[in-house]
Amino acid sequence: MILLGGDLFHDNKPSRKTLHSTMELLRAYCLGDRPCALDILSDQSINFPNRFATVNYQDPNLNVAMPIFSIHGNHDDPSGDGNLAALDLLSVTGLVNYFGRQREADAITMTPILLRKGATKLALYGLGNVRDERLHRTFLHKKVKMLRPLEATDEWFNLMTIHQNRVPHGKTNYIPETFLDPFVHLVLWGHEHECCIDPVFNSQQEFYVTQPGSSIATSLNEGEAVEKHVAVLRIHQTSFELEKIRLTSVRPFVIRDLVLGAVENLREGDMKAATKLIVATIEDMVSSAVDEWVAEHPNLGPADAPVPLVRLKVEYTGFSTFNPQRFGQQFVGKVANPKDVVLFYRKRRAHVPKEAKAAAAPRAATAEELRVTLPDKLDQVRMEDLVNDLLDRQKLEVLPERELGDAVRMFVEKHDNEAIKEFVNGSLDQVRGTLVDAKPPSEDVMRQTIAAAKQMRNETYSADATLERMLATRRGAVGEGAADGDDALMSDAEPPAPAPRGRAKAATTKSTTKSTTATRGRGRGRAAAKTATAATTRKTMAASRKRRVEVSD
Known part of the structure; x- marks a missing residue:
């Protein structure tokens, strides 16, 4: 089998040509009539939670000679409409077995893929990329669990694949090796581009760590100039050996x-x-x-x-x-x-x-x-780190810092050109609505009102409701009602926050006319919808203001 540690693609939205070339290579070199000798013993519906819920080499409609198992990295992570990753496309076509995706970043349970070949049993754990600060906090709260086989627990070789910062970039912007469970035999560490593929023994946790690095140079620094390698990993029962192979096709x-x-x-x-x-x-x-x-x-x-x-x-x-x-x-x-x-x-x-x-x-x-x-x-400086450092030294009065940091990250990493604009417009709409409702008598009261609204927004910006999901919900809710999408982002443990002016208006006018809801969305058809339903919107604005208190309650 082939095991990948994430970042199969350098861009979150690979081009059509890149996807075509990838599928062409996978079909040419991984499909064939050679039988695969790996027996899978775990529940595949848990390991591969998609419509087909099966490993690709056991699919009766496919002939897979060399199965590929991969987690996602920070470059090709799930995002956008449907919260899908590029690996989801390869997974649904049966070319790649995509695993290690977590539904919740604040309560992680890793269920291994249990494989057997002869007398060797392999428990393959995968953890796709999560923002380092959030994952660091989840580890500290002891909310990361790794399930183990009940039968013959000590006979399994435990291999973990992770894609996070290994080198500290801040107090919590990395994952220390000591966070990982000591029963693991070998950790395949992705994300770091420098090739340190020779296994390094961690004497405290008593496991080995191998860092293959990137297969090509993606930036011009010393770490990328190191010779690039892949490795053949041979496992027999609970022992292993690793043979590294230098890549000769890499650009010098x-x-x-x-x-x-x-x-x-x-x-x-x-x-x-x-x-x-x-x-x-x-x-x-x-x-x-x-x-x-x-x-x-x-x-x-x-x-x-x-x-x-x-x-x-x-x-x-x-x-x-x-x-x-x-x-x-x-x-x-x-x-x-x-x-x-x-x-x-x-x-x-x-x-x-x-x-x-x-x-x-x-x-x-x-x-x-x-x-x-x-x-x-x-x-090696990331735009996200620069923004966070700037916001730590100078607090903003109107815009929430966490959401602004996420908007910048989406603009830079996800190439979402509208993320910052939509975040700023949404924040200003909420502030305007708050000031209209409060009618502050003085500038001091106005500043206090804005600060209270900002604090409330920070509180409702739960760890599970990231800006990326919020924007995706707004864009996809043009014909469905933006209020429903926003309510779906609420955590069950948190009380619903007072609805912003724009969202409350959309919620109250939904029962009046379906097209009026679309006028409050931020999709591409906003102008057309506003022109077509301007009269209806004016009629419903007064009613929405009267009912806003009920919606907030």
Whole structure:
């Protein structure tokens, strides 16, 4: 079998060409008449909760020679209308066995896929990507359970597949290995792109961890320049061995550092000589990348080598810079990334508080007070982390911070161009409705009213009702009534919050006319619906204001 640790696709919405190529490859190499010797002993309706509820190689309508088991990652996770992932498309076609999807992120129960081949029994656990902060909190609350077979418990080899941050990016923005149960024998850790495929023993939990990394370079940093590997994992009863295989089809990637101030015979500020040095260094990097690729493919020549990825990081203290994109035009056809082949950075002084500056006498900076802005760290910074850091330092008066962070994440990661706009418009509509109802007599009272409305919205923004699901419900509820969709997002343990002005209007006019509900939605047909039902809407607005108190109660 083939086991994937998530992020089969780099984009949440892969293009039609990408899906076509993927299905073509899976059909060519995974379907066939060779029998599959894996016996599945667990309840397949629990392992694969879809309409067919069966592993693909036992489907009578399919001939599967090499089954693939995969969880989802943070790039191809479920989202949008229907809360579906790209893996759901491959699963319903019988090409991939998609498992490890959790219905609730705050109460996780992992039921293993129980497989048997000869005398070896494998319990395969999967946990698809959940936002690290939420999953970290769920682990701390002891709400993550891993079920084990009742019979011959110690005879099973327990293999867990997870797709989360392994390296700390904050206090709770990662999953420590100590959170995982110690009865696991091997953990296949996805998400991290650096290839550390050799099993590492965790002496505290007494299990091994293997991190295969990404199969291709998706960013230009040091971690991606490490040799890429896959592995053949052989399991016999409760022991295993792992044979790593280097991927020779990966595009060559060379990354170097160049400190202009440390180059001999290079005068400070001589940009003409510095530019010549940079060009010569890049050409040497291209040549070394091609030579290395030819050495790995003795049957092929330099003309067959793929165009390499090249990144030269230049520390330019004492020199000026130039336009990297214009400079990279001379390497078009020679490198795969001509626009960002050069990355400039420089040393800068460490931040010193004003009090320390006033107390300290003027003196030269020590080596400890100088630090380098490493480009690798800049490449690894996520937009979500920047937004959260900014919101932690400066609170907003009107917009809820958590929802704004989710909206930015959807805009960046899910390519949802309307997420931020719809979030802002929805928040402002609610604030306007609150102010109209409260009629604050002064500016101070108005600010208190806005703060109370914001706090109430934060409270009703439960862990289960993410902005992504809320937007998907609004967009899909144009003809069904937005109020029903919003009520469905409420947690059973929480009392319903007072309805915003726009939602209350939609709820009260639903019984009057079906098309009036559509005018309050945010779908593409909003303008047309508003034009067609403007008169009806005006008639129902007065009635909706009178009935708003009942709806809120």
